[in-house]
Amino acid sequence: MKKYISFLAALSILTLSSCTGMGVQQGKKGQVGGVGGAAAGAIIGQAIGHDTEATLLGAAIGGLLGYIVGNEMDKYDLRELNHVYERGASYRPSSWVNPDTGNQYSVTPQPAYSNPSTHQPCRKAEIDAIIDGQHKKVYSTACRDEYGHWQIQP
Numbered sequence: 001m002k003k004y005i006s007f008l009a010a011l012s013i014l015t016l017s018s019c020t021g022m023g024v025q026q027g028k029k030g031q032v033g034g035v036g037g038a039a040a041g042a043i044i045g046q047a048i049g050h051d052t053e054a055t056l057l058g059a060a061i062g063g064l065l066g067y068i069v070g071n072e073m074d075k076y077d078l079r080e081l082n083h084v085y086e087r088g089a090s091y092r093p094s095s096w097v098n099p100d101t102g103n104q105y106s107v108t109p110q111p112a113y114s115n116p117s118t119h120q121p122c123r124k125a126e127i128d129a130i131i132d133g134q135h136k137k138v139y140s141t142a143c144r145d146e147y148g149h150w151q152i153q154p
Contacts, residue, residue, distance in 0.1 A: 044154060061138075062154040074098065077105060084109055085123050085142045085150040093128075104130040120144050122153075 044058050076098055084094045088109040095106040106128040112121045122143040129136045142150040 058154075074101065076100065077103070080105070081107060081127075081142075081152075082150050084125065088125075103132075115143055118143065120146075123150075 044062070048058070077096075080094075080096045084107045088094050088107065090109055090111045093106045093108040095104070097104045107125050108128075109123050109125040112123045114120070115122045120143045122141055124139065124141045127138050127140055129138075141153045143153055145151050
């Protein structure tokens, strides 16, 4: 039964991601980011928890983070977020307002740690955002890749 549920989840993710492919051309980066984040979160949740609940929780968290990053954060915001991961003092919030969109962000990073599987440095952070007048809060993790760039993990 678990294999059947995993198959259906994978099939649904592939189907949804193919539907949103057209959205990239139409500027719907949030949908693509949300689906991509949900897919990656579901895979990670299943790998960690080995059950449907963990898969669904991973999909929900990944989808929310993917939506915010894909839809709301433009290059300016991602550059600021990268700066916080690189130089931000642990437990000290860094804030900015995007001059083009008016979106507000406050990011509180935690201390860096070494990823046990890749040995790359990683940091967790709490992201508080006010986007179009609505408050959103997510928790993210970024790890440094082999080129020294911080990559947000789903």
